[in-house]
Amino acid sequence: MQVVVDLTRCQGYAQCVFLAPEVFHLHGEEALLYDPAVPDDQFERVREAAAACPVQAILLGEEVGSGGR
Amino acid sequence: MAGDPREGRIVVVGASLAGLRAAETLREQGFVGSLTVVGDEPHPPYDRPPLSKQVLLGHAAADGTGLPMRRDPDAEWRLGVPATGLDPLRKRVLLADGEWLPYDRLLIATGTRARPWPNPEEAVLDGVFTLRTCDDAGRLAERLAAGPRRVLVIGGGFTGSEIASACRERGLEVTVTERGPAPLVGALGGTLSKLAAGVQRAHGVDLRCGVTVTALRGDGMGRFVGADLSDGARVEADVCVVALGAVRNVEWLADAGLAAGPRGVACDAGCRAFDMYGIVTDDVFVAGDVSRFPHPLFEYQLLSLEHWGNAVAQAEVAAHNMVSPGPLRRPHLSLPSFWSSQFGLNIKSVGVPTFSDQIVLAQGTLEARRLAVVYGYRGRVTAAVTVNMAKSLEYYQHLIETAAPFPPGPGAADRPLAAELTLPSDVPDSKKLSHGPTVALTGHLPDRRLTVVRHA
């Protein structure tokens, strides 16, 4: 599973960092960094983070070529 | 075009962010025909912003930034094969392997590539890099992990500054050279560029402004060992990253008769490409970094920008319009916006900061490195930049969208005394910089002036 954050929308609420601290990090007070490749054991947490994002900026999904074709 | 626009053959050239989002949107909008996505890189669509940040820091793998799909676009992916030509009359795209791909509608989303070091012999020295693709990032990250004694970054734009930030965070010595007076000056103007320079120096960057690199030096065995600067100084380094901005991938369109040039492919508000005579096409669409499109808030000048959010928004509009009859088409009107994270600061911008004559510090302070700067042009608000104050940006975006008067009215709780003063925005001519703005107004149609040739 891959994750991408629309950082144009992101306002630095850091809800994702609270909920999935192994995937999302704050760099300084506000800048968000994350590992786009989500390990299997972090999948549930990232899903929670995506649901919780106050600006709905987090997309979790398969990358092209990982599934059917 | 006869028949239902949701049927037929669509070819998308470009398999990065804009290409992927366009392909998804086509299906979302009910396109049931055949869809082919062509990409010059062998990789499926991946995200580039992490390459100069997480990947260089070693927090993410260079080959691990694949973009998640919103839905499977059910496309044929032709990856690793660049498009090399376009025949708009016979409606087909030529691929590097000699194959012609026929289309009913075409989307051009070929983006940009890194501007190479101008001297080809020096550019191939081992240790000299550009950073645009995941392969670039993988090689550079590996080299940084090996602990070079010094990294030279040529160009103090966003990419160059982010690379310098990653180097310092890894404990590496780094020199940044910039032809202009300060880093980011071409994008943010004078005041914030001084802040950026101060931040870089405070983080231990050896920042050299007002100089150019005149030569890259090898050790005689093809390895990069240092560079000569225009002020006579010499920098010894093991790694050099050339961060001189981007070149638009338009060469494959050279004979296509489109309004395509170094600043991109011109299109209308509905993402339809113009031909070289300024006549709009109806079967060739453009989206993402390779496009130039008119914006009503900026005097309908053609905007040329390299922004993640624009690639997504414009791809969505283009795809919608490709499968919609005329009256149901939408204009692409979203405001330019971008972000950069460097040296622990979150820099966000909305509007076009270079389209300005004055600025005002509207909230916060430079000392705290937490602030909002508003840009104005001829008495109205045209842009805003926040540093570690992203939650305020929406407010300023609204001011830009409503062409609110500049300077903005008082009232912010954390409005500094300095807000009483408007300052010149001090945006230099980008020709005199090592870096350009990532958003620029590029005048009106087309790149070439037409001359009337009368036949006898």
Place this chain on the structure above:
Amino acid sequence: MTADTLLERITDYACRPDPYPLYAELREAGRVVRQADGSHLVGTYHEINALLHDPRVSVDPRHGLVRDPGLSEQEQLPFLILDDPAHHRLRTLAMRPFGPPHSPGRVDAMRGQIAELTGELVEGLRDRAEFDLVDDFAYPLPVTVICRLLGVPREDEPLFRRWSDLVVASADVQPGEEAAERARTGRQARVEMGRYLVDLAEQRRGRPGEDMLSAFVNEPDPALRLTREELAETAVLLLIAGHETTVNLITNGVLTLLRHPDQLERLRRDPGLLPGAVEELLRYEPPVHLRRRVPLVDLDIAGSVVPKGEPLILVIASGNRDPGRFRDPDRFDPARVDNQHLGFGGGIHLCYGAPLARIEARAALGALIPRLGAVTLVEDPPPYRRNAMLRGPRHLPIRVGSL
């Protein structure tokens, strides 16, 4: 009835079980609706969201034209009702032992004990023919969690509950004659509660535990240390907010699921929907309904001017039901997409404890959902708490097994 009595009707206790028709009336009446008492109500999504992000809109009651005379300029206030830059400084300091960037894993690390607590509470309901979801579950869970997190003895609950009730009542939006008296007793309770919490913190000076009070009082860097007054106000805020709101979220959640058996069944079959369901609850039945603001300048909101200093009331629960933003807003849909709700507010004052509330609500609902198939509500609507701002059932009596 005219629109200028809406606030009076919204805060009328009789409307507590279902204020939503009044919110619809508010949205119909305009973007800004002036009330007979001089305050201004805003109930549409986009206007509320813009005001939450507007730096010219203050949360500090001292900027109001009509203000509590007992409130002095010098008084230390909690960051909830302070503007930047003072708010930013205090909230950042308060965040250090709680969340990122300084303590990113703190809340995540509590998942285990929250799950354990939830399990114990559910276990306690076994074999009961009837129980009160509030007293037996939704209240004890967040209280225990916030006590452990802050380092407050759980057995002191009766003590701080009384203070908390008074403080919360004084902060309610309720035009009325006892407002001054409520403000006075509320302030008194805040002072006493602050003293109690500072005393607890002082006991840990030099002998730190894992709790937040310990972290505050043992901060080695003087630049990052809270003053005694700041510590008192912050600790009071966190203790109150930590248990007065999550109780509503959990209780509203169970109430909503019991009113929507089809959705309850859907969640039972697909627990993967739970994160989305909690967000939908925050939209559909948020724990906090109203937020108070004060414009620092004359403010133009969608063509109406709200003069500087006049009370501005954001009806965020109404914004969450705005058909101009949400499709089919009165439908409870755990799988709703594009759910950018205002349940935790927005902008710089977005709920500090939101991540903790989410984890608690998910754990609570996740543990309860498998058992809700065979229960019924004893009363619907249940009895509500008086508060209009922090709205939720006072009790939620539940009978096990159908009649």
